[in-house]
Amino acid sequence: METPIRMTEYSHGSGCGCKIAPAVLDVILHSQLPPDVCDALLVGNSSRDDAAVYDLGNGKAVISTTDFFMPIVDDPFTFGRIAATNAISDVYAMGGKPIMAIAIFGWPLDKLPPEVGREVVEGGRKACQDAGIPLAGGHSIDAPEPIFGLAVTGIVQTRHLKQNSTAQAGCKLYLTKPLGIGILTTAQKRKVLLPEHSNLAIDTMCRMNSIGAQFGEIPAVTALTDVTGFGLGGTFARNVRRQRLASSYSVRPSAGIATHPPIFRHGLLTGRRTTQFRQLRLCAGGNDRTPAANHLRPQTSGGLLVALAPEGEAEFLAVCQQAGLDLQPIGYLREPVAGNALITLE
Numbered sequence: 001m002e003t004p005i006r007m008t009e010y011s012h013g014s015g016c017g018c019k020i021a022p023a024v025l026d027v028i029l030h031s032q033l034p035p036d037v038c039d040a041l042l043v044g045n046s047s048r049d050d051a052a053v054y055d056l057g058n059g060k061a062v063i064s065t066t067d068f069f070m071p072i073v074d075d076p077f078t079f080g081r082i083a084a085t086n087a088i089s090d091v092y093a094m095g096g097k098p099i100m101a102i103a104i105f106g107w108p109l110d111k112l113p114p115e116v117g118r119e120v121v122e123g124g125r126k127a128c129q130d131a132g133i134p135l136a137g138g139h140s141i142d143a144p145e146p147i148f149g150l151a152v153t154g155i156v157q158t159r160h161l162k163q164n165s166t167a168q169a170g171c172k173l174y175l176t177k178p179l180g181i182g183i184l185t186t187a188q189k190r191k192v193l194l195p196e197h198s199n200l201a202i203d204t205m206c207r208m209n210s211i212g213a214q215f216g217e218i219p220a221v222t223a224l225t226d227v228t229g230f231g232l233g234g235t236f237a238r239n240v241r242r243q244r245l246a247s248s249y250s251v252r253p254s255a256g257i258a259t260h261p262p263i264f265r266h267g268l269l270t271g272r273r274t275t276q277f278r279q280l281r282l283c284a285g286g287n288d289r290t291p292a293a294n295h296l297r298p299q300t301s302g303g304l305l306v307a308l309a310p311e312g313e314a315e316f317l318a319v320c321q322q323a324g325l326d327l328q329p330i331g332y333l334r335e336p337v338a339g340n341a342l343i344t345l346e
Contacts (some may be wrong), residue, residue, distance in 0.1 A: 220312020
């Protein structure tokens with residue numbers, strides 16, 4: 001009997017937990033060259049947004065993004081589908097619609113047969129079909145670990161463009177997917193995931209964030225982003241500091257998909273938890289024994305984080321209800337008060 005291939009055994013990291021920490025990334029991206037001057041570039045690297053946006057001059061703009069990582073699940077088809085869904089999400093997080101994707105594929109030819117790689121690409125193709133776009137090409141290399149993702153092109157009406165750095169004080173915060181993906185996938189990699197939990201993370205990661213295109217049409221949505229490798233807490237830490245705002249938020253037990261005591265008895269910590277905590281501690285002033293630690297696990301293909309002005313709540317919730325989402329606010333943004341933490345966990 002042939003032993004099934006476990007994709008997660010061929011990578012040192014998994015999913016969006018592979019991300020480079022923000023402080024390290026700042027060092028890498030620092031440049032001595034003068035900044036690029038391009039009036040048509042509406043969103044570039046300076047805001048650390050989900051994608052770049054270029055104004056076409058006719059009321060429309062093109063969105064360009066790329067995302068790829070190493071296996072987060074063992075099944076190759078599912079890995080490809082999740083990686084592609086995660087990459088496409090960046091277009092939805094800008095309020096846009098994807099129109100085309102090309103694949104990014106690295107494969108350890110000395111360790112894994114090409115037929116397994118074909119299944120990965122096939123999973124990516126399925127995700128593109130779910131989004132209604134073609135997988136139009138790509139690039140592949142022989143690599144020491146399996147890597148897959150997409151470069152995605154999208155379009156958006158410029159008046160519907162959303163960013164992660166434009167929220168306003170007084171906005172409520174909503175999250176469209178539950179938390180807990182990181183701890184479940186870590187449990188799978190350590191071979192301690194319970195059978196009854198095996199599909200929880202997969203179902204969530206394969207769900208498209210296509211509702212983001214509808215959020216883009218709601219003026220009261222003042223900011224939009226997706227929660228991925230930096231976790232919910234890391235996303236708050238980056239954005240509220242950049243916007244000179246403060247945030248209070250809570251995540252009810254019902255908002256998590258991984259609150260199962262049998263998993264936590266194994267003492268599992270995701271690889272980026274410590275790094276993310278250092279980033280959040282600068283804002284929240286806590287320690288590793290505070291509730292903050294529960295909000296730092298990486299999310300792969302996570303939900304959209306929405307900042308919503310109060311006057312648009314009825315319209316927003318109607319769109320969510322039509323999409324089958326029953327959402328409750330998880331927090332709010334406020335003006336910072338001197339001497340208080342920028343992030344308050346409730």
